[in-house]
Amino acid sequence: xxxxxxxxxxxxxxxxxxxxxxxxxxxxxxxxxxxxxxxxxxxxxxxxxxxxxxxxxxxxxxxxxxxxxxxxxxxxxxxxxxxxxxxxxxxxxxxxxxxxxxxxxxxxxxxxxxxxxxxxxxxxxxxxxxxxxxxxxxxxxxxxxxxxxxxxxxxxxxxxxxxxxxxxxxxxxxxxxxxxxxxxxxxxxx
Amino acid sequence: xxxxxxxxxxxxxxxxxxxxxxxxxxxxxxxxxxxxxxxxxxxxxxxxxxxxxxxxxxxxxxxxxxxxxxxxxxxxxxxxxxxxxxxxxxxxxxxxxxxxxxxxxxxxxxxxxxxxxxxxxxxxxxxxxxxxxxxxxxxxxxxxxxxxxxxxxxxxxxxxxxxxxxxxxxxxxxxxxxxxxxxxxxxxxx
Numbered sequence: 001x002x003x004x005x006x007x008x009x010x011x012x013x014x015x016x017x018x019x020x021x022x023x024x025x026x027x028x029x030x031x032x033x034x035x036x037x038x039x040x041x042x043x044x045x046x047x048x049x050x051x052x053x054x055x056x057x058x059x060x061x062x063x064x065x066x067x068x069x070x071x072x073x074x075x076x077x078x079x080x081x082x083x084x085x086x087x088x089x090x091x092x093x094x095x096x097x098x099x100x101x102x103x104x105x106x107x108x109x110x111x112x113x114x115x116x117x118x119x120x121x122x123x124x125x126x127x128x129x130x131x132x133x134x135x136x137x138x139x140x141x142x143x144x145x146x147x148x149x150x151x152x153x154x155x156x157x158x159x160x161x162x163x164x165x166x167x168x169x170x171x172x173x174x175x176x177x178x179x180x181x182x183x184x185x186x187x188x189x190x
Numbered sequence: 191x192x193x194x195x196x197x198x199x200x201x202x203x204x205x206x207x208x209x210x211x212x213x214x215x216x217x218x219x220x221x222x223x224x225x226x227x228x229x230x231x232x233x234x235x236x237x238x239x240x241x242x243x244x245x246x247x248x249x250x251x252x253x254x255x256x257x258x259x260x261x262x263x264x265x266x267x268x269x270x271x272x273x274x275x276x277x278x279x280x281x282x283x284x285x286x287x288x289x290x291x292x293x294x295x296x297x298x299x300x301x302x303x304x305x306x307x308x309x310x311x312x313x314x315x316x317x318x319x320x321x322x323x324x325x326x327x328x329x330x331x332x333x334x335x336x337x338x339x340x341x342x343x344x345x346x347x348x349x350x351x352x353x354x355x356x357x358x359x360x361x362x363x364x365x366x367x368x369x370x371x372x373x374x375x376x377x378x379x380x
Contacts, residue, residue, distance in 0.1 A: 022297070022300070024212060024214035024298075025214035025298070099300070106356050107212070107297030108297065124357055124361055152365070153373065159353030159354040159374070160349055160353055162357070163350055163352035167348070169296060169297070170307060170314060180346065183342065183343065184349070184350065184378065187377045
């Protein structure tokens with residue numbers, strides 16, 4: 001199945017290319033070179049660079065480890081802390097200087113077009129939903145103060161993380177993500 | 191002074207071009223067309239697109255209204271609230287779908303090169319410093335709990351705003367910036 005293999009190779013390598021270069025600066029040639037496939041093969045598998053970027057965004061969000069968010073053996077605040085610690089660790093592992101792929105592609109969504117924007121929108125919706133479930137569990141158990149709709153509180157947590165990853169990227173410092181973990185997370189979950 | 195005028199026209203229009211298209215997607219031709227100047231004139235005034243982007247970033251941060259942050263006639267929390275409300279308003283006025291220019295160029299800083307990254311870094315440093323002074327004033331007056339270094343708390347506020355502007359951009363919703371104002375700001379300044 002050579003055709004399927006080319007598509008898989010493109011998908012496998014595109015995440016790093018988009019993370020490191022962003023959407024606009026990454027060319028179809030960059031993507032095919034990274035995947036080790038002929039340039040001409042790209043459009044046999046994807047209608048456009050946008051099409052691949054949306055696919056990569058959705059895979060990136062699906063690959064986000066949300067397992068601990070539903071771990072009923074842990075207090076809800078601890079589930080949330082472990083989840084975001086995992087996101088910090090993932091961003092450090094793939095290069096703090098490149099930031100979070102969802103954030104990077106979201107920032108380019110105005111120029112990248114409707115498909116990329118829709119992928120980012122769907123990615124945020126999915127992530128907010130998973131975090132909101134742990135927030136709701138914490139509100140039910142009394143660990144997290146009630147009175148704010150779980151999805152809205154979940155959104156502010158995610159925004160705090162994304163903003164911190166963005167500043168860490170621009171400044172080359174880990175302070176922003178450390179402070180997200182020790183200040184923002186704690187205050188928002190009080 | 192025709193040469194000076196061309197440079198000024200480029201600077202005057204580049205902010206909108208970079209905000210709307212981002213760094214990589216905006217070409218030198220986009221910049222000269224927007225400014226209404228000959229394409230060939232660009233390199234008489236700027237060494238590179240990076241050079242202009244860094245200049246625009248620094249101007250954008252300098253144009254940020256921080257006057258209320260030092261207004262001793264207001265409680266420190268109110269100064270901070272007004273400052274961030276002004277940033278939300280500025281982002282809405284220039285198009286929520288384009289987000290904050292500092293955030294957009296920071297997100298592209300890995301591919302845009304050292305000059306743009308240094309501009310974003312300097313922009314963050316300047317902004318964090320101005321916000322930190324109001325945080326410190328609030329800690330002295332007892333309005334804001336002490337125990338966290340003002341610059342670190344200021345950074346988390348800015349990250350919360352930037353993350354919210356980013357999600358608002360990708361999702362097309364104002365909810366994230368509204369929730370920054372009513373949830374994140376309140377909790378971080380408790």
